[in-house]
Amino acid sequence: MSAGVAAVNGVALQQAGEQVSPGDLRERAWSELLRQEAVRTGWLAAEAALQAPRLQADQEAAIHRMLQEQVPQRTPDDEECARFHRLQPHLFAVGSRVHVRHILFAVTPGVAVRALAQRAEEVLLELSHRQAPPERFAERARELSNCPSGAQGGDLGWLAPADCAPELGAIFFDEKLASLHPKLVQSRFGFHIVEIVERAPGRPMPYEQARERVAALLGQRARRTALHQYIRVLAGRARIEGVALEAADSTLVQ
Known part of the structure; x- marks a missing residue:
C-alpha cells in the first residue's frame, strides 16, 4: 500500500494520488x-x-440485516416513557x-455528506445574519432546496406532529426553540434549514x-445512539x- x-x-x-476530502474519507471508512x-x-x-470495493445493493441489504440483528430495536419501559411525556408534553x-418553511439538502447515494453539511451551515450563517433581507430565505429555498416545496420558497404550510418525521417534529413542536430559527437539523432525508413562521398551540x-407515540420516538432515538456506538466500537x-475516526473500546450499550 x-x-x-x-x-x-x-x-x-x-x-494512490487520489485526493479525497476528510468527510468523504470518513464515509468510506465507515x-x-x-x-x-x-x-x-x-x-x-x-x-x-486491497482496495475497498463499492458496495452493491445486495451487499448493502445484507449489512442492513446484520445491523438489525446486532443492534436490535430497544423498547423503552413505561416509566421511561411516562417521564419523557411529563418533561416534553x-x-x-x-x-x-x-x-x-425549510431548505432541504438531501443525502443521496454517493453524496459527500460532510461537504453537504458544510454547505448547509454556510447557508444557515447567511440567513442568520442580521442584515439578511426577509425574502432571502425563499430565494435560497428556490435555488438550493431538494424538496418540491422549494418552488414555494420552502413553505411546507401548516403541519401537525403526525405529518413530520419524529426527529423533525421534536424540533418543530418545541416551543422553547422558537427564537432559534432558522435552525439546522438533520433527519433521515438529509440536512434541513428550518424556520417556524407561526404556531397554533x-x-x-x-x-x-x-x-405509543412516546415509545416510538424514544425507540428511534435509542437506536440512533446504539448504531453510533456500534460503529465506534468497530x-x-x-x-x-x-483518516480520523471517533472510536470506542466499550461494548455496545443501548
Missing part, C-alpha cells in the same frame, strides 16, 4: 468497517480486497400545528393516549490509517 493512503485494516480507501464486520460475522462472503399535544394529550477494534 502506498504511503499516505488511508486504509482500514490494510484495505485502501483511496487510490462503509468499509461495516463491510469487513459483515464478512467476519458471515453476512457477506470473503473476498480478497408539547411534543404530544392534541391540535398543535406549526407553519414551517394545542391541548395536552393524556399519557395513556400518547404512550473503529476501536480496527487498524485505521490516514
Whole structure:
C-alpha cells in the first residue's frame, strides 16, 4: 500500500494520488468497517480486497440485516416513557400545528455528506445574519432546496406532529426553540434549514393516549445512539490509517 493512503485494516480507501476530502474519507471508512464486520460475522462472503470495493445493493441489504440483528430495536419501559411525556408534553399535544418553511439538502447515494453539511451551515450563517433581507430565505429555498416545496420558497404550510418525521417534529413542536430559527437539523432525508413562521398551540394529550407515540420516538432515538456506538466500537477494534475516526473500546450499550 502506498504511503499516505488511508486504509482500514490494510484495505485502501483511496487510490494512490487520489485526493479525497476528510468527510468523504470518513464515509468510506465507515462503509468499509461495516463491510469487513459483515464478512467476519458471515453476512457477506470473503473476498480478497486491497482496495475497498463499492458496495452493491445486495451487499448493502445484507449489512442492513446484520445491523438489525446486532443492534436490535430497544423498547423503552413505561416509566421511561411516562417521564419523557411529563418533561416534553408539547411534543404530544392534541391540535398543535406549526407553519414551517425549510431548505432541504438531501443525502443521496454517493453524496459527500460532510461537504453537504458544510454547505448547509454556510447557508444557515447567511440567513442568520442580521442584515439578511426577509425574502432571502425563499430565494435560497428556490435555488438550493431538494424538496418540491422549494418552488414555494420552502413553505411546507401548516403541519401537525403526525405529518413530520419524529426527529423533525421534536424540533418543530418545541416551543422553547422558537427564537432559534432558522435552525439546522438533520433527519433521515438529509440536512434541513428550518424556520417556524407561526404556531397554533394545542391541548395536552393524556399519557395513556400518547404512550405509543412516546415509545416510538424514544425507540428511534435509542437506536440512533446504539448504531453510533456500534460503529465506534468497530473503529476501536480496527487498524485505521490516514483518516480520523471517533472510536470506542466499550461494548455496545443501548
